[in-house]
Amino acid sequence: MTKSRAYVRALTAAAAVSSLSLAVPTLAQSDAAGPTGVVPLMTAAPPTGLQAPLPKPSNGLQIPDKPIVLSPALGEVLGRTATGPIDIQRAVAIAISHSRVLALAVENLQRLRGVRVQADAAFSPTLTANFVYTRLNRGQSATFGNTSITLVNVDQPVLTAQAVLPIDISGMLRAARDEAGFQEVAARIGVNTALNQTVLSVKQAFYAMLRARALVVVANETLNDDLTRLSDAQKKLKAGTVAPFDVLSAQTDVANAQQQLITARSNVSLAAANLNSVLGIAIDSPIHITSRGAVEVPPGTSTAGVSTNTVTPPVSAAPNSGSKSSIYDLLVKDARLMRPEVLGAEAALAAAHRGVYVARRSYMPSMALNAQFTYEPNAAGFSPQTTANQVSLSFSLPLWDGGVAQAEVEQAKANVDTAQTTLRQTIDQIDLDVRNAYLTLLQARDRVTVANQALSQARESYRLAMVRYTSGVSTQVEVSSAQAALTQAEQNQVNALYDYNSARSQLDGAVGRYAYNIHGVGYTHPPTPAVVGAERGMRNVQK
Secondary structure, three states: OOHHHOHHHHHHHHHOOOOOOOOOOOHHHOOOOOOOOOOOOOOOOOOOOOOOOOOOOOOOOOOOOOOOOOOOOHHHHHHHHOOOOEOHHHHHHHHHHHOHHHHHHHHHHHHHHHHHHHHHHOOOOEEEEEEEEEEOOOOEEEEEOOEEEEEEOOEEEEEEEEEEEEEOOOOHHHHHHHHHHHHHHHHHHHHHHHHHHHHHHHHHHHHHHHHHHHHHHHHHHHHHHHHHHHHHHHHHHHHOOOOHHHHHHHHHHHHHHHHHHHHHHHHHHHHHHHHHHHHOOOOOOOOOEOOOOOEEOOOOOOOOOOOOOEEOOOOOOOOOOOOHHHHHHHHHHHHHHHOHHHHHHHHHHHHHHHHHHHHHHHOOOEEEEEEEEEEOOOOOOOOOOOEEEEEEEEEEOOOOOOOHHHHHHHHHHHHHHHHHHHHHHHHHHHHHHHHHHHHHHHHHHHHHHHHHHHHHHHHHHHHHHHHHHHOOOOOHHHHHHHHHHHHHHHHHHHHHHHHHHHHHHHHHHHHOOOOOOOOOOOOOOOOOHHHHOOOOOHHHOOO
16 A cells, blocks of 8 residues: 555645644544444544634725626736735635625615605705796787886796705604615615625635545545555566456556546636636636645544644534533524624515505605795796795695505515514524534534444555455455555545534624624624614524
């Protein structure tokens, strides 16, 4: 067996870093009772704190009224700052600046901000000016003795200025303003939702590419070992020490290994395209990444000889300490307080409640104060008056509208019911997200432990098979079987490690930890119940 088959190479080759060796506990090191060879699993809770803080946007946030027409190439984004492979923090920074999802959320906020300004303007007086110029075919005049009096001039210019101040006696304007305000709050929270989703998507795509690259190394090493065995079998066939079956078996293994390598290389290309997509850059941009600071080793494994590119978190990540159940309960509580989806649903519910009052506008009386100034320079008649001032107070009371108001009220009430159910659905979905993420983390952590042990056993099994085959004790079939088991063990180990790291980021996203470190747009921290209109404190409802 070649040294390149060491599981350390498969673990870290995706980032071209030095090899490391992780020790796993054995039954001899624990008090667990059971058959020899059974891997004892950890009983302590895994780390559940923030994996890494959010970086600043690499190129600032996108400007709503100046959208990007085409996704830029990575070289255009990095410019002169390109100094090497991109680490996971830099990838997140690029995505915050160029994500299409985040850009759409910011543009939606800009639109609803205009709606809110429009609602505010309803309280302000309006001033209009109107100029009318009329020319008749002839004027009219009357003669009294020697005096001629013009009754109607041929030219009749009239300038009118009018000011109207609405008086909100029914509170309808306030309700409309509040509705628009909560809609803007929901849109601003939507920016935080988009940020949380964007960061999570980037991290998931980043780990997927690291995984794909590591599996290429596994496939390549498998092919190299199969080629070595094929060459050895061909030499032995010429020497007459093995049957042709050994060569055919080795050739089959080589062909299968080639298939796996082709698939693994294609998966790298697909993973790179997906990462480019979530970053918001051109899909076909060449991209080089590093695992520096991204790959985390589950606590409880040995750190002896671990590369500096690998992160080892504490066993109990404050403030979430204690039993698994208590940590899970804290995670659910934090998610209900932090996830912007809950806050946005609360703001939408508050807006829907205000919408019911707005829908009753046909029932409500209205009042307005009007002031008008008229200037008519060519006024004629017996007592011509070139200027006139008028002040009036209007009051309107709707009596019958054919049932339109009642229909609008019913629609508004249905919107309230929908918003309430949406809030409930959001809370349940967030609870499910946290549960799935936490259970996935537990599973992935245990799989890393088992995969490490299984890989160690597969390496030894392959070594013994090669020794037996070289000594003429066993056949090529035994070696081929051991080779397949070793490849599977290496793949399992790579998948388990990156599943664990992906689950760590998934848990952060489920709690909403990526949502609030934004610059200039959205909220920098979860808004209070008063801001989102959650008078009933729905976010604190516990099942």
